[in-house]
Amino acid sequence: MSLPCGIRNYSYATDTAIIRTKTQWTLFIVFLLIVFTFPFYFPRFWLDVMNLIGITTIAIIGLNILVGYCGQLSIGHAGFMAVGAYTTAILAGSYHMPFLLALLLSGVSAGLIGLLFGIPSMRVKGFYLAITTIAAQFIIIWVANHWTDVTRGSMGLGVEAASIGPLIFDTEASQFFLIISITVLCVLFATNLARSRIGRAFIAVRDNDLAAKVMGINVFAFKLLAFFLGCFFAGIAGSLFAQWRGHITPEDFTFSQSILYIGILIIGGLGTSIGPIIGTVFIRLLEQCVTLLAPLVERSLPGIPSGFATGLSPMIFGLIMVLFLVLEPKGLAHRWNLFKASYRMWPFSY
Amino acid sequence: MKKHRTFTAIILVTVAAFVFTFAAGCASQTPAGKLDSQKQLKIGCSICFTGTAAEKGQPIGQGELDAWKYINDELGGVDGNKIEIVWYDTGYNAAIATTNVKKLMDDGCLFFTIVSSYDATASKEAANKAGFPALVIFSSPSLTNPPAHIYSQLPDYGDDWAAFTNYYLKNIWKGPGKPKMALEILSNSTGYGVRDAAKVAAADLGVDIVTIEEHKTTTLSETDALTRIKEKNPDILFIGSTPAPTSVILKNAYQLKLIPGMTVACGHAGFTKALIDLSGKQISNDVYGVFPTVNWGDNVPGMAKMDEYCKKLHPQYVGNNDYLCGWSASLINAEIIRQALKNSTLDVLTSGDSVAWKAGEEKGFRMVKGYDVEGLHGPVDFSDPVDRRGSKSVKIFQIQQGEMVPLTGWVDAPYIKYE
Numbered sequence: 143m144s145l146p147c148g149i150r151n152y153s154y155a156t157d158t159a160i161i162r163t164k165t166q167w168t169l170f171i172v173f174l175l176i177v178f179t180f181p182f183y184f185p186r187f188w189l190d191v192m193n194l195i196g197i198t199t200i201a202i203i204g205l206n207i208l209v210g211y212c213g214q215l216s217i218g219h220a221g222f223m224a225v226g227a228y229t230t231a232i233l234a235g236s237y238h239m240p241f242l243l244a245l246l247l248s249g250v251s252a253g254l255i256g257l258l259f260g261i262p263s264m265r266v267k268g269f270y271l272a273i274t275t276i277a278a279q280f281i282i283i284w285v286a287n288h289w290t291d292v293t294r295g296s297m298g299l300g301v302e303a304a305s306i307g308p309l310i311f312d313t314e315a316s317q318f319f320l321i322i323s324i325t326v327l328c329v330l331f332a333t334n335l336a337r338s339r340i341g342r343a344f345i346a347v348r349d350n351d352l353a354a355k356v357m358g359i360n361v362f363a364f365k366l367l368a369f370f371l372g373c374f375f376a377g378i379a380g381s382l383f384a385q386w387r388g389h390i391t392p393e394d395f396t397f398s399q400s401i402l403y404i405g406i407l408i409i410g411g412l413g414t415s416i417g418p419i420i421g422t423v424f425i426r427l428l429e430q431c432v433t434l435l436a437p438l439v440e441r442s443l444p445g446i447p448s449g450f451a452t453g454l455s456p457m458i459f460g461l462i463m464v465l466f467l468v469l470e471p472k473g474l475a476h477r478w479n480l481f482k483a484s485y486r487m488w489p490f491s492y
Numbered sequence: 493m494k495k496h497r498t499f500t501a502i503i504l505v506t507v508a509a510f511v512f513t514f515a516a517g518c519a520s521q522t523p524a525g526k527l528d529s530q531k532q533l534k535i536g537c538s539i540c541f542t543g544t545a546a547e548k549g550q551p552i553g554q555g556e557l558d559a560w561k562y563i564n565d566e567l568g569g570v571d572g573n574k575i576e577i578v579w580y581d582t583g584y585n586a587a588i589a590t591t592n593v594k595k596l597m598d599d600g601c602l603f604f605t606i607v608s609s610y611d612a613t614a615s616k617e618a619a620n621k622a623g624f625p626a627l628v629i630f631s632s633p634s635l636t637n638p639p640a641h642i643y644s645q646l647p648d649y650g651d652d653w654a655a656f657t658n659y660y661l662k663n664i665w666k667g668p669g670k671p672k673m674a675l676e677i678l679s680n681s682t683g684y685g686v687r688d689a690a691k692v693a694a695a696d697l698g699v700d701i702v703t704i705e706e707h708k709t710t711t712l713s714e715t716d717a718l719t720r721i722k723e724k725n726p727d728i729l730f731i732g733s734t735p736a737p738t739s740v741i742l743k744n745a746y747q748l749k750l751i752p753g754m755t756v757a758c759g760h761a762g763f764t765k766a767l768i769d770l771s772g773k774q775i776s777n778d779v780y781g782v783f784p785t786v787n788w789g790d791n792v793p794g795m796a797k798m799d800e801y802c803k804k805l806h807p808q809y810v811g812n813n814d815y816l817c818g819w820s821a822s823l824i825n826a827e828i829i830r831q832a833l834k835n836s837t838l839d840v841l842t843s844g845d846s847v848a849w850k851a852g853e854e855k856g857f858r859m860v861k862g863y864d865v866e867g868l869h870g871p872v873d874f875s876d877p878v879d880r881r882g883s884k885s886v887k888i889f890q891i892q893q894g895e896m897v898p899l900t901g902w903v904d905a906p907y908i909k910y911e
Contacts, residue, residue: 187595296684297634389617393680456542
């Protein structure tokens with residue numbers, strides 16, 4: 143863990159701290175101040191995009207614990223989000239449970255379902271495990287579609303706006319404060335988890351499960367724990383998604399979303415704490431970028447053939463994804479670390 | 493080193509694109525209370541131009557935009573007011589469809605249109621919560637039940653099923669007792685609209701639903717599902733899907749020799765020129781379909797102008813009834829604006845906030861009564877407080893020599909009570 147030139151640690155506590163220098167603290171506080179004042183100068187649309195970024199970040203943090211740290215490939219993450227979303231819709235809607243309790247129970251319920259689908263990890267790994275997690279996606283969504291007495295099938299469930307005491311989070315701005323606060327807590331939790339004994343055990347299992355076993359790590363228990371934690375975050379994300387959207391149907395949690403989440407994680411950087419954040423911000427903004435691009439192109443170039451502008455958007459999206467994977471396979475987190483390294487060495491170039 | 497420089501350049505270009513988009517996104521919004529100097533009315537369109545339903549989204553979307561071009565260029569707008577169209581692609585992506593609604597609100601639109609039931613399902617809560625009215629072109633019963641601020645242009649997918657079932661029982665079914673019907677439906681709101689209607693109304697209409705099979709928009713083979721259906725020996729197979737999967741089902745049904753012999757009917761989401769283009773000549777006379785508009789080329793007042801614009805701007809969609817639906821949607825929107833201008837003021841309607849949306853709905857949508865859409869589809873009426881379907885009638889078609897031939901005039905699509 144390097145520090146900027148001329149700075150060193152004098153105690154164990156400062157050596158293990160996530161934020162270690164006064165500059166880092168200043169930057170962190172300024173960053174939070176800037177972020178939490180967004181609702182005062184951004185329109186509804188951008189706040190909504192940021193809310194979506196926050197929710198997706200939480201889901202990707204969970205996926206990062208499972209795939210990035212513990213090496214258990216999961217392609218059913220949207221399904222686990224659905225568990226959290228429906229738990230919130232049912233608990234908050236039918237049983238009028240307080241939001242925070244419903245949020246927590248949504249995480250736990252998704253975690254428990256994740257445990258169930260994590261059991262095959264005892265016998266299979268890699269792509270074989272990925273295929274079993276695809277089953278989770280389809281089974282969960284099938285249940286959501288067909289258990290109509292509880293989920294109302296395709297009609298979906300309405301979700302009341304979240305509230306904590308007198309605070310009701312029913313506008314884009316108020317939702318922003320709630321979602322981003324929970325996202326910050328999740329990021330801090332995941333970052334600390336990765337540096338703990340559990341995080342080191344996950345990494346050991348990922349790198350070589352046989353060697354991990356020889357070191358005394360209960361490989362199966364830690365794989366299951368990774369499934370629980372990864373899906374717990376997915377459940378939290380699902381719960382917030384339900385509150386954000388106000389209405390959920392099984393169509394909100396598609397297989398293509400699960401694939402997109404894996405893409406976001408790879409582009410952000412597997413097994414890093416900053417990767418899920420950068421990857422999510424990048425992909426969600428790119429989506430909006432290409433959405434706004436097509437009408438802009440068609441307005442600016444009225445002579446272009448019909449359908450060209452709309453076809454351009456997915457092409458650009460795909461091209462940028464490919465370029466990133468070819469030129470930066472370690473993800474954007476690696477690029478961020480290179481930037482930080484150059485800052486640490488400044489003003490020396492060696 | 494060179495690779496790093498290239499990558500840094502790509503990142504810089506991408507960041508610049510984000511900043512540009514961000515600025516464009518912020519610049520185009522009209523904050524509440526601030527009026528444009530010209531007080532231009534804005535209408536939003538959220539269209540699935542790309543994604544897995546693009547074969548429908550493109551003709552519908554182009555039909556909508558071409559009709560607005562006609563209204564603005566030839567008719568001088570609505571009552572002398574040129575209408576600004578703000579459109580975004582959804583990519584058939586629920587998250588994008590949701591954020592598009594907020595964008596259209598920020599852009600100061602009076603109301604907006606959505607093409608597909610999938611996108612509308614994603615958008616409806618945001619729109620309903622804000623009271624931002626929307627017209628859905630192709631809709632599922634779940635969008636308008638219970639009624640809120642979403643209106644459907646045409647009868648929904650459940651109504652298709654009910655209308656065809658009535659037609660079948662009166663005109664085709666000769667056997668004793670109840671005919672057996674199998675449903676092959678898309679596993680989203682398009683298909684579930686059929687399922688929901690069948691669950692509520694099958695017994696009353698007098699058919700037995702023997703099995704319900706589901707498929708994805710990306711399906712490549714439905715042989716398994718059709719084999720299970722064949723075992724149930726149904727008299728009718730009703731397909732509630734979009735054109736590409738419907739063509740796969742039809743192809744497999746021929747391979748399994750379900751057709752000829754069994755009556756096959758398609759809901760209006762899949763029964764379009766794209767289906768015939770995808771399926772080729774193999775479609776026989778056993779295939780029926782429901783569609784809520786007249787056929788392309790029929791002698792109705794609005795046909796000539798639409799045909800002219802389609803041939804001029806998008807000749808690839810000539811003969812495609814989806815284009816006709818999109819064109820009709822814009823004519824209806826123009827009528828809504830006309831009513832709103834008659835019953836409210838331009839100042840209110842261009843305010844770009846909840847006051848404008850409320851006026852747009854109460855003084856615009858709800859005042860549309862018996863509008864004939866220049867004969868392109870059944871008359872539109874949004875005055876009913878419960879039934880939010882504009883047009884309430886469909887036509888039954890049969891495919892004959894690769895053409896969709898109407899068998900009936902307008903057939904009533906009765907309102908189904910879902911609660």
